Amino acid sequence: MSATGIGAAVRRKEDHRFITGKGQYTDDISRPGETRAVFVRSPHAHAKIRKIDTSAAQKMPGVVAVLTGEQLAADKIGHLICGWMIHSKDGSPMKMAPHPAIASGKACYVGDPVALVVAETLTQARDAAEKVAVDYEPLPAVVDPAKAKAGAQIHEVAPKNTIYEWHLGDVKAVEAAFRSAKHVTKLDIVNNRLVPNAMEPRVAIGEYDTGNDSFTLWNTSQNPHVARLVIAAFIGMAPEHKLRVIAPDVGGGFGSKIFIYPEEVACLWASKRTGRPVKWTSDRSEAFLADAHGRDHVTHAEMAFASDGKILALRAKTIANLGAYMSTFSSSVPTYLYATLLSGQYDIAHIYCEVDAVYTNTVPVDAYRGAGRPEATFVVERLVEVGAREQGMDPAELRRKNFVRNFPHQTPVIMTYDAGDYNASLKKAMEIADVKGFAKRRRDAARNGKLRGLGYSTYIEACGIAPSQAVGSLGAGVGLWESAEVRVNPTGSVEILTGCHAHGQGHETTFAQVVADRLGIPIENISVVHGDTDKVQFGMGTYGSRSGAVGISAIVKALDKVEAKAKKVAAHMLEASESDIVFKDGKFTVAGTDKAAAWGDVALNAYIAHKFSGQELEPGLKEGAFYDPTNFTFPAGCHICEVEIDQETGETRVVNWTAVDDFGTVINPMIVEGQVHGGIAQGVGQALLEGAVYDKEGQLVSGSFMDYAMPRAENFPPFNIDTTVTKCPSNPLGLKGCGEAGAIAAPAAVINAITDAIGTEEVTMPATAQTVWAALQKANRMRPAAE
Amino acid sequence: MYAFTYHRPTTVRQAANLLAKHEDAKLLAGGHSLIPVMKLRLASPPVLIDLSKVEGLSGIELKGRSIVIGAMTRHNDVARSKELQEHLPALAEVPAAIGDPHVRHVGTIGGSVANNDPNADYPAACLGLGATIVTSKRKIAADDFFTGMFSTALEPDEIITKISFPIAKKAAYQKFKHPASGFALVGVFVSKRASDIRVAVTGAGANGVFRVKAFEEALAQRFTPKSLDGLSIKPDGLNSDIHASAEYRAHLVGVLARRAVADAVKR
Amino acid sequence: MTAVSMTVNGKPVTADVDPRTLLVQFLREHLRLTGTHVGCDTSQCGACVVHIDGKAMKSCTMFAWQADGANVTTIEGLANGAALHPMQEAFREHHGLQCGYCTPGMIMAAVDIVKRKGHDLDDRTIREELDGNLCRCTGYHNIVKAIAAGARAMK
Incomplete structure (x- = not known):
């Protein structure tokens, strides 16, 4: 094991910026001309929205726009979706209720956004948000999941508030086994509801570029590409190639930053309506009402x-x-x-x-x-x-x-x-x-x-x-492979582009270790690029303990291709047959001879292309791979x-x-x-x-x-x-x-x-x-x- | 946060005049109770009067058989005070249990006492030691000072300047922390000073800090934890929330009182 | 508006700000010192801890004008030039951070612990003294190790 290879407790490459206060989290980003957004949220768990009067708020100092769900619908911004289809025992599909980014007609939980105020400063936006007058008609609330079926119906599509009644396994065989049992242990269990509380609250900055008719979203995301796909394809904000999503340093996720949230959609939409960048930063108290909870x-x-x-x-x-x-x-x-x-x-x-x-x-x-x-x-x-x-x-x-x-x-x-x-x-x-x-x-x-x-x-x-085919057969709307690209520069340094996203996991170090181990080059000469849809072509992000098993496997696959190509270059340089080239410890040698070429020389030769015909072998050294687990x-x-x-x-x-x-x-x-x-x-x-x-x-x-x-x-x-x-x-x-x-x-x-x-x-x-x-x-x- | 103006007086008299002049003004001491509620827009004082520049409000002094602490003395300074370690270590335990080190660098005894949060620690110490609250106008006995949840005997233009604690031979504070906020789910301060035996409870009472006469009488017989065996307080009227029911709080009052007495007699 | 002037990381700064401006906002938005973070709104998480006149305080629970005339040190000013402060180095060496969001506040709190409690810190002391700093990633294990090592290195 080398000092920086697989198995070594290498100190993290990313730490220097974090311990010196130079991390770049989304809230640290300030766009020229940016406005600040505050959401007006429902104080009722379940209520009809009779009327929203924004006139007083519009007149408040610094207000740029006060936007509602009706306007969102009028602009044909689509609903948020759940991307995994589950069928009930009876074969019927799950009952997915419409989920607009800003509620319209009805609020369904305390915290449901009902209006968006955009102003020059955060204080002005907050002041104005208090002036948005919402006329609610409170409805009975359903809180206890065990009693939900008997509660007031929340969504038209879901009688008895039931999304699905699903099952798995062979009930008859299980019943028979229980009949033959010597002892049966029975438990009633409540798995308590949790609030993820990553230390960095969520942030979204939407920016619309009128010149190019394109959007950029900076967000606190574990999977920026999935956010782009959903916001483009399902919500219809912009075509996928006209939307860039950047998730820079992210301060913890734990799942809660996987999801596509109303605020991200609303900030993008508001940026086009106002012609200004729109930034929303969650308070902690707001996060309790706005971030997806867990368990329950x-x-x-x-x-x-x-x-x-x-x-x-x-x-x-x-x-x-x-x-x-x-x-x-x-x-x-x-x-x-x-x-x-x-x-x-x-x-x-x-x-x-x-x-x-x-x-x-x-x-x-x-x-x-x-x-x-x-x-x-x-x-x-x-x-x-x-x-x-x-x-x-x-x-x-x-x-x-x-x-x-x-x-x-x-x-x-x-x-x-x-x-x-x-x-x-x-x-x-x-x-x-x-x-x-x-x-x-x-x-x-x-x-x-x-x-x-x-x-x-x-x-x-x-x-x-997860294996894409398997999850597809179980209802997933996406494949769960991962992508990687290994870019070797002419000087031999390497950039790894990954579709995974690090928000504490140390990918910049571990991914580099894998590459250093494989290519025999110093870990300092390797950097890992992630979290920007303009840089990384596509990826599924980081959750489900997948970045090593799936993300690194994609890197290994790309490294296989890089090595194969580099061997071809080395063969030309060393005037030997490709099959005789051995690559070990950062050196290409011709088996049975003392002829050798260093990694850096091969990288340079791949780019200057002096030693081989460009018709026979493409110049350059860059390979990508998609790895789908089995x-x-x-x-x-x-x-x-x-x-x-x-x-x-x-x-x-x-x-x-x-x-x-x-x-x-x-x-x-x-x-x-x-x-x-x-x-x-x-x-x-x-x-x-x-x-x-x-x-x-x-x-x-x-x-x-x-x-x-x-x-x-x-x-x-x-x-x-x-x-x-x-x-x-x-x-x-x-x-x-x-x-x-x-x-x-x-x-x-x-x-x-x-x-x-x-x-x-x-x-x-x-x-x-x-x-x-x-x-x-x-x-x-x-x-x-x-x- | 709503807009406000602020003043930074340098004398108690200036501060009291400002307070008299601005009806809805709030005094700013450490600010660790006030600023958070202002941020959440739950309080909106139009005027703040910052006491940090007022001369002579900080410090800890031994005066006869009392320890006198200036209202603007920070929790950390009280917790680490040599005078207290020597003469009244139980009082030093109280600020040491407040919040966290950063809060203790800023929070003040006067601010805590004036705010009279029903879960705060200092009110228990004041009542549990029979302290005297000295203000810009008068002296108020702790027994008369705490009048209910977030409410005190202070008049609108009155400012706490110092608090005088009689030295008790035997005293101790026991706190059961709220697992989220760090405030007292229940806190019990006990003291024995010649004829005066006090048991003061914070965190439990819906109206804030209170004394437990039955415990005090039992301890007057003999100041030992055993004297409290079998005694309890009724849950009626105690706080009840997701972290502790009134019954549980009542139970904790008994447990903590016994533990506090055990600590006190070891001194 | 109100005028504030203070020394931040050794440099004098002066500005006119809304009286409502919290010290953390002043640092982040006016001075663009974004290493100091905001993780809650109830003065509990400690992501915003800075040193004011040498003491660790929560910059989210203080108006900028309250620090008028003070000497403020943020995470950006802790190191002496290019060399890391021993506590920063200890956090890196002992993997005392993951996502990095709580880290500036943790490090500032850690240096303050050493000032108050000395260089030989046991596990229990460090854990008690970290009451005002929340971390969601590390389970605190390596933060505690880092602080013990950093404290020794600060001797």
Whole structure:
């Protein structure tokens, strides 16, 4: 392994600009003549809009325009869409309601944009926004997903507020397996609603160029090309080649910046109407009402066991809250990203899952770090843990007994697991976590009046999203391949253009490592270009732990082509047959001779083209590739959480965390560990702290950092991180992906630890001090006095 | 934020005159309560009177059997005060638990006390120690000062200049932090000074800080955590929100009071 | 409008601003020092932390005129010329940042911690002192490591 190649903990190339304050985030961009936009948002969860009077606002100082949904419709700006078709059990397509960027006639959640004020300054826009008079007729709000079907109908297209009633698996086989079961474990689970809260709030700047009749959108996006495609092809803002989307440095995404949002569309449209650049910067409080939320499932799940603890079957019925409108990929999250993972790491013959997706008068819900897979893992890992406790078995032993051991393994829910060694990660994690010493630690804690518990989560995820043909057959509106272009300059330095987008993942470093490793050139001579549709031809962006497995694979494919072409050039230079050219460590040699050409010389010769005929061989050295994976990848591992609970207050502290993950080949262990740390923190946040709470009227009660508890440094111990490796067989470097693992694994580990500590399973997320205290109170009341 | 004008007086008298002159004016001390609500357009004072240039409002002094703290003294300076560490360490614990280091560099004791946020920490210390709030006009006993949520005995043109805390032999503050805001979900300050035993609770009461007479009487028998065993307060009238029900808050009052007494007796 | 003058990163600056202008707006919009960020509107995230007369403060919770006459240091002014400040270097060395958005505030807070708590910082102290800075990417693990190392390097 070289100091900068694959496997090296190379310090990040991008860091210098971030630690010196020179990052370039969207809000740092200021366009000449720019105006500032403020959205007037519905204060009602569900209301008819009788009339909007903008006249007073128009007269306010500095106002450039006050725009409404009626004008948007008159300009024939199309609706936002959900790009993944799900069909119900009865074969009917999902009920996608119209979603205008600015509501017209009706507002469907608190925060639904109803007007847009554009002014010279932000303060002027805010002042004027208060003068927009909207006459609302409030309607009954639907908030609780479990009661949505009986609530007031939100959209004409969706009777009973039902988007789809979907299922997966063989219900008859599952029922038969349950009938033969020795033991059945049953759980009711709420997967709490989360607010992603990337630290950088969303920003959009729309600019219309009258001279060229073209648009530019600067936005905080994880996938600028998809934004361009949707805004061009579906919303009809401009032809695709007349719209440039630039997502510069982006301050975290976690899924929430995948989606095409109303504000981006509205700023572009307003820029054409006003002839001025229009910039919108979200406040944090606004972000709570405007960014897609995550999770929000209500599930009943059951697991059937044989007398020896073998899992016979699993069934689950889930109600998924998709909010007021269908966000870009929302339909896929509680279906193909969820139910397909219900086999966990286990050999389960029969699985059946039903999912009802419903509209409610809440912010749209879509993918958030893990997207469907944390929900699936929580169901499976809680069932397994509780099942072990109910049957008096050791939870690790029960897991071991049921692990998939032979690969490839076809689950009953679509996925074909390609490689893994689940026992290896469990074993290693148990050693690092010193599970053997836990009983003593528990006794010691008890002496201090603390309850100590230990919980496992042996998770699996499907990443490297995704084989285009497969997702197409499941309803995706796009292919999920990735593109790359390798541009070799005449001096031998290299630019990598990728359709992935980095917003914290360190692509500028890891992608360069792959190239440095392959071409044998210094990592300083490689730069990575992303996030601009004018520079990178097309790409699908970064989410679903796909940038390594799919994005890097595309780079490898392009590098194959570059090497092949460079060998041809070298053959001419060295006057040898192309088949005799060997490329190693940045040098081209002729096999069996001492003739050699350095990488830089070959690059230069490719461009000056003095040594070969331009008819025979094209000058230049630049190759592109599209890589479409043949399978998902299956990162998996074992997380072990240990908690201590203050019996008097219910306060839970995570005191130990061990994670052993199998991500296949690791390019940069430092960056991979960082991804795991961050994922764990978000998962622990979900388990202990975070929860978006709506009141009955549909007001978001937890609408700022004053009420929505964000994880802080003091909420965590140092994490113990390690890996095991089984390479992914389906891509050239054996990569599986690491971005979501922590968030997927963690919630179940925490709740399994808490319930282990307090001896009752009735703990909901977030397990706040009050929640745990109440569970303890209830358990103590139920317990016989003699105990 | 709405437009405003501001003044930067250099004496208390100037500040009080400005306050008298501008009916809706607000005093700006550290600004860490006021500026956030102005940003969110939840407050719109047309006039701000900044106290940062007023002479003589900062500092911590030992005066006889009291510690006197100037109204503009920053939380961080109170938390790190040598005088307090020596004579009244329990009081130093209070600002040390407020907000975060950056907030503590700016926030002031006078601002906190005048604002009387029902979840703030300092009101518990004032009431729990039987402090005297000294203003531009008079001296007000803490027992008379805190009159309800965000409401005090201060007259419209009255300015807190300093707060005098009697030194208590035994005292301690216990805070259960709100997991999001960092304010007190419940905070309990206890003190024992000769005949005066006080238990003051913040965060729990719908009307702000209050004393728990039943606890005080029990502790008067014997100042030990055991004296509070089996005692609790009723949840009626306590705050209830998504983070803590009235029942839970009532429970925490008992737990924290016992822990505070345990800390106090160790001193 | 109100006149403000202060020293920012060693350079005197003077401007006429609306009294409502927050210090962070003054830095970002008037001086184009965009390294100081805004991550919330309730004074909690710490992305906007700068040093005012040597103390870490939230520039989002302060009017520009309140810093009149003060010495302000932002992330852009922390390094001495081309050489990185030891805390900046420690964040890079220990992978104490991912998306980079909270990073300027984190680094400014970290330097302030060292000033107050010294150069030998244990895990618990650092975590407690980071109460005013939110990060959504790193899980804080490497930030804590970076601050401990940066503190030692600042000796």
